[in-house]
Amino acid sequence: MIVAGTEFKVATERQNLPLSVSQLDNGSWVIFELPGFTAAASGTEQSSLDELRKANATSYYKGNGSLWVKLVSPGPAAAGGRGGGFGAGGGGGSSIQVSR
16 A cells, blocks of 8 residues: 555656556645656646645656656545555546656
């Protein structure tokens, strides 16, 4: 189980990676640091890591050789339950596709 409000560094050799959160309360978030990644398929670009941390919607920031992604949950009604978690796939919630 992943706790909302946590930041993670993700190391992978994959060229593309789907990220998603589900079953989080409305407004809860998780931030992923993805070294070597350069693009997010959706979300709002932020001008700094500080601005990313302040963002209230799914957003990303590119800098210092990494892509940081903040996934903000629309709430358990959209995700179909309560609790906390993340994964690479469906179930509602918030998601984003990132690539190198």
